[in-house]
Amino acid sequence: KQEVTQIPAALSVPEGENLVLNCSFTDSAIYNLQWFRQDPGKGLTSLLLIQSSQREQTSGRLNASLDKSSGRSTLYIAASQPGDSATYLCAVGSSNTGKLIFGQGTTLQVKP
Amino acid sequence: EAGVTQFPSHSVIEKGQTVTLRCDPISGHDNLYWYRRVMGKEIKFLLHFVKESKQDESGMPNNRFLAERTGGTYSTLKVQPAELEDSGVYFCASSQQGILQETQYFGPGTRLLVL
Numbered sequence: 001k002q003e004v005t006q007i008p009a010a011l012s013v014p015e016g017e018n019l020v021l022n023c024s025f026t027d028s029a030i031y032n033l034q035w036f037r038q039d040p041g042k043g044l045t046s047l048l049l050i051q052s053s054q055r056e057q058t059s060g061r062l063n064a065s066l067d068k069s070s071g072r073s074t075l076y077i078a079a080s081q082p083g084d085s086a087t088y089l090c091a092v093g094s095s096n097t098g099k100l101i102f103g104q105g106t107t108l109q110v111k112p
Numbered sequence: 113e114a115g116v117t118q119f120p121s122h123s124v125i126e127k128g129q130t131v132t133l134r135c136d137p138i139s140g141h142d143n144l145y146w147y148r149r150v151m152g153k154e155i156k157f158l159l160h161f162v163k164e165s166k167q168d169e170s171g172m173p174n175n176r177f178l179a180e181r182t183g184g185t186y187s188t189l190k191v192q193p194a195e196l197e198d199s200g201v202y203f204c205a206s207s208q209q210g211i212l213q214e215t216q217y218f219g220p221g222t223r224l225l226v227l
Binding site: 098 | 116143145147153154155156157160167168170171203205207214215216217218219220221
Protein backbone atom coordinates (compact mmCIF):
# COMPACT_ATOMS: atom_id res chain seq x y z
CA LYS A 1 0.00 0.00 0.00
CA GLN A 2 1.45 3.34 -1.10
CA GLU A 3 2.04 5.86 1.67
CA VAL A 4 3.22 9.43 1.17
CA THR A 5 4.96 11.41 3.89
CA GLN A 6 5.88 15.07 3.94
CA ILE A 7 8.46 16.53 6.27
CA PRO A 8 8.42 18.98 7.91
CA ALA A 9 4.75 19.51 8.74
CA ALA A 10 5.38 23.24 9.15
CA LEU A 11 8.17 25.59 8.22
CA SER A 12 8.78 29.27 8.89
CA VAL A 13 11.51 31.15 7.07
CA PRO A 14 12.49 34.79 6.51
CA GLU A 15 11.84 36.31 3.13
CA GLY A 16 14.55 35.71 0.55
CA GLU A 17 15.65 32.29 1.77
CA ASN A 18 15.92 29.32 -0.53
CA LEU A 19 14.11 26.32 0.90
CA VAL A 20 13.42 22.65 0.26
CA LEU A 21 10.26 20.73 0.99
CA ASN A 22 10.49 16.96 1.18
CA CYS A 23 8.16 14.20 0.09
CA SER A 24 8.77 10.46 0.45
CA PHE A 25 6.77 7.51 -0.79
CA THR A 26 6.95 3.83 0.07
CA ASP A 27 6.34 2.18 -3.31
CA SER A 28 8.66 3.21 -6.14
CA ALA A 29 6.26 1.92 -8.82
CA ILE A 30 4.67 5.27 -9.53
CA TYR A 31 3.30 6.83 -12.68
CA ASN A 32 3.90 10.44 -11.75
CA LEU A 33 4.22 12.87 -8.86
CA GLN A 34 2.45 16.18 -8.58
CA TRP A 35 3.09 19.13 -6.28
CA PHE A 36 0.19 21.36 -5.30
CA ARG A 37 -0.28 24.54 -3.37
CA GLN A 38 -3.31 25.21 -1.19
CA ASP A 39 -4.17 28.59 0.26
CA PRO A 40 -6.42 28.69 3.36
CA GLY A 41 -10.02 27.93 2.48
CA LYS A 42 -9.19 27.49 -1.19
CA GLY A 43 -8.78 24.62 -3.60
CA LEU A 44 -5.55 23.06 -4.82
CA THR A 45 -3.40 24.72 -7.43
CA SER A 46 -1.13 22.45 -9.45
CA LEU A 47 2.49 23.61 -9.39
CA LEU A 48 4.48 20.90 -11.11
CA LEU A 49 3.89 17.43 -12.53
CA ILE A 50 6.80 15.01 -12.91
CA GLN A 51 6.24 11.90 -15.00
CA SER A 52 7.92 8.70 -13.76
CA SER A 53 10.45 8.87 -16.59
CA GLN A 54 11.56 12.38 -15.64
CA ARG A 55 14.04 13.52 -13.01
CA GLU A 56 12.91 17.10 -12.51
CA GLN A 57 10.61 19.89 -13.59
CA THR A 58 11.04 23.63 -13.27
CA SER A 59 8.60 26.51 -13.26
CA GLY A 60 9.87 29.96 -12.40
CA ARG A 61 11.34 29.89 -8.90
CA LEU A 62 10.16 26.32 -8.34
CA ASN A 63 12.09 23.17 -9.08
CA ALA A 64 10.83 19.69 -8.28
CA SER A 65 13.00 16.60 -8.43
CA LEU A 66 12.10 12.94 -8.43
CA ASP A 67 14.21 9.97 -7.36
CA LYS A 68 12.05 6.88 -7.72
CA SER A 69 14.70 4.45 -6.49
CA SER A 70 14.92 6.16 -3.13
CA GLY A 71 11.23 7.06 -3.02
CA ARG A 72 11.81 10.79 -2.72
CA SER A 73 10.85 14.07 -4.24
CA THR A 74 11.88 17.56 -3.27
CA LEU A 75 10.33 20.92 -4.06
CA TYR A 76 12.91 23.69 -4.13
CA ILE A 77 11.67 27.27 -3.78
CA ALA A 78 14.22 29.94 -4.62
CA ALA A 79 14.22 33.41 -3.09
CA SER A 80 11.08 32.86 -1.05
CA GLN A 81 8.46 35.62 -0.81
CA PRO A 82 5.60 36.23 1.65
CA GLY A 83 3.20 35.34 -1.16
CA ASP A 84 4.65 31.81 -1.14
CA SER A 85 3.02 31.23 2.26
CA ALA A 86 0.62 28.32 1.83
CA THR A 87 0.33 24.59 2.36
CA TYR A 88 2.28 22.53 -0.15
CA LEU A 89 1.00 19.07 -0.97
CA CYS A 90 2.77 16.20 -2.65
CA ALA A 91 0.67 13.58 -4.43
CA VAL A 92 1.77 10.36 -6.09
CA GLY A 93 0.01 8.78 -9.04
CA SER A 94 0.26 5.09 -8.21
CA SER A 95 -2.03 3.55 -10.78
CA ASN A 96 -2.77 3.83 -14.46
CA THR A 97 -6.16 5.29 -13.58
CA GLY A 98 -4.69 8.57 -12.36
CA LYS A 99 -5.66 8.09 -8.72
CA LEU A 100 -3.53 10.38 -6.53
CA ILE A 101 -2.28 9.52 -3.05
CA PHE A 102 -1.55 12.60 -0.99
CA GLY A 103 0.81 13.47 1.80
CA GLN A 104 -0.37 15.52 4.75
CA GLY A 105 1.31 18.65 3.44
CA THR A 106 3.87 21.16 4.64
CA THR A 107 2.57 24.52 5.81
CA LEU A 108 5.02 27.23 4.85
CA GLN A 109 5.17 30.70 6.32
CA VAL A 110 7.50 33.24 4.75
CA LYS A 111 8.00 36.23 7.02
CA PRO A 112 8.64 39.70 5.52
CA GLU B 113 -10.98 28.98 -19.85
CA ALA B 114 -13.17 28.22 -16.85
CA GLY B 115 -11.69 25.98 -14.19
CA VAL B 116 -13.31 23.18 -12.26
CA THR B 117 -16.36 24.45 -10.41
CA GLN B 118 -18.15 22.93 -7.46
CA PHE B 119 -21.50 23.64 -5.88
CA PRO B 120 -22.34 24.37 -3.15
CA SER B 121 -19.26 25.89 -1.57
CA HIS B 122 -20.57 25.07 1.89
CA SER B 123 -23.30 22.79 3.21
CA VAL B 124 -24.50 22.29 6.77
CA ILE B 125 -26.94 19.44 7.30
CA GLU B 126 -28.19 17.28 10.11
CA LYS B 127 -27.31 13.65 10.57
CA GLY B 128 -29.63 11.47 8.53
CA GLN B 129 -30.31 14.06 5.85
CA THR B 130 -29.28 13.82 2.23
CA VAL B 131 -26.81 16.10 0.48
CA THR B 132 -25.86 16.25 -3.19
CA LEU B 133 -22.63 17.83 -4.31
CA ARG B 134 -22.03 18.88 -7.88
CA CYS B 135 -18.86 19.18 -9.92
CA ASP B 136 -18.42 20.72 -13.36
CA PRO B 137 -15.07 19.73 -14.86
CA ILE B 138 -13.03 21.73 -17.33
CA SER B 139 -14.65 21.48 -20.74
CA GLY B 140 -13.23 18.62 -22.76
CA HIS B 141 -11.74 16.77 -19.80
CA ASP B 142 -12.78 13.13 -19.89
CA ASN B 143 -11.32 12.27 -16.49
CA LEU B 144 -13.17 13.36 -13.38
CA TYR B 145 -12.08 12.53 -9.84
CA TRP B 146 -13.62 12.96 -6.41
CA TYR B 147 -11.47 13.30 -3.31
CA ARG B 148 -12.19 14.32 0.26
CA ARG B 149 -10.31 15.59 3.26
CA VAL B 150 -11.68 14.88 6.69
CA MET B 151 -10.44 16.88 9.68
CA GLY B 152 -6.79 16.28 10.46
CA LYS B 153 -6.28 13.75 7.68
CA GLU B 154 -4.74 13.82 4.25
CA ILE B 155 -6.78 14.18 1.09
CA LYS B 156 -8.06 10.78 0.00
CA PHE B 157 -9.27 9.48 -3.34
CA LEU B 158 -12.92 8.49 -3.64
CA LEU B 159 -13.52 7.59 -7.28
CA HIS B 160 -12.64 8.23 -10.90
CA PHE B 161 -14.84 8.61 -13.98
CA VAL B 162 -13.74 8.36 -17.57
CA LYS B 163 -16.53 10.11 -19.40
CA GLU B 164 -19.68 8.59 -17.90
CA SER B 165 -18.07 5.32 -16.77
CA LYS B 166 -16.72 4.60 -13.30
CA GLN B 167 -13.09 3.60 -13.78
CA ASP B 168 -12.12 3.18 -10.15
CA GLU B 169 -14.39 3.49 -7.13
CA SER B 170 -12.09 1.81 -4.65
CA GLY B 171 -12.06 4.84 -2.36
CA MET B 172 -15.79 5.12 -1.79
CA PRO B 173 -16.26 4.62 1.97
CA ASN B 174 -19.60 2.79 1.92
CA ASN B 175 -22.89 2.45 0.08
CA ARG B 176 -24.22 5.70 1.50
CA PHE B 177 -22.18 7.45 -1.17
CA LEU B 178 -23.41 7.46 -4.75
CA ALA B 179 -21.62 9.21 -7.61
CA GLU B 180 -22.96 9.76 -11.09
CA ARG B 181 -21.77 11.43 -14.25
CA THR B 182 -24.63 11.48 -16.66
CA GLY B 183 -23.63 12.20 -20.25
CA GLY B 184 -19.98 12.44 -19.30
CA THR B 185 -20.21 16.09 -18.35
CA TYR B 186 -20.90 17.21 -14.78
CA SER B 187 -20.88 14.82 -11.84
CA THR B 188 -22.86 14.57 -8.63
CA LEU B 189 -21.93 12.93 -5.36
CA LYS B 190 -24.83 12.10 -3.10
CA VAL B 191 -24.52 11.17 0.53
CA GLN B 192 -27.62 9.48 1.91
CA PRO B 193 -28.09 9.35 4.85
CA ALA B 194 -25.28 11.61 6.04
CA GLU B 195 -23.36 10.70 9.17
CA LEU B 196 -21.18 12.85 11.43
CA GLU B 197 -17.98 11.30 10.08
CA ASP B 198 -18.86 12.45 6.57
CA SER B 199 -17.93 16.01 7.51
CA GLY B 200 -15.00 17.35 5.56
CA VAL B 201 -14.02 19.03 2.33
CA TYR B 202 -14.97 17.29 -0.90
CA PHE B 203 -12.80 18.11 -3.89
CA CYS B 204 -13.40 17.40 -7.52
CA ALA B 205 -10.62 17.32 -10.10
CA SER B 206 -10.46 16.80 -13.84
CA SER B 207 -7.80 16.01 -16.41
CA GLN B 208 -7.48 15.33 -20.10
CA GLN B 209 -7.28 11.80 -21.39
CA GLY B 210 -3.91 10.98 -22.85
CA ILE B 211 -1.12 8.43 -23.09
CA LEU B 212 0.72 10.07 -20.23
CA GLN B 213 -1.22 10.97 -17.16
CA GLU B 214 -2.04 14.62 -17.22
CA THR B 215 -2.13 17.29 -14.55
CA GLN B 216 -5.23 17.12 -12.41
CA TYR B 217 -6.97 20.45 -11.94
CA PHE B 218 -8.87 20.81 -8.71
CA GLY B 219 -12.00 22.72 -7.87
CA PRO B 220 -12.34 24.89 -4.76
CA GLY B 221 -14.08 22.14 -2.81
CA THR B 222 -17.38 21.78 -0.98
CA ARG B 223 -17.15 22.10 2.77
CA LEU B 224 -19.67 19.71 4.33
CA LEU B 225 -20.59 19.83 7.98
CA VAL B 226 -22.91 17.17 9.36
CA LEU B 227 -24.40 18.03 12.76
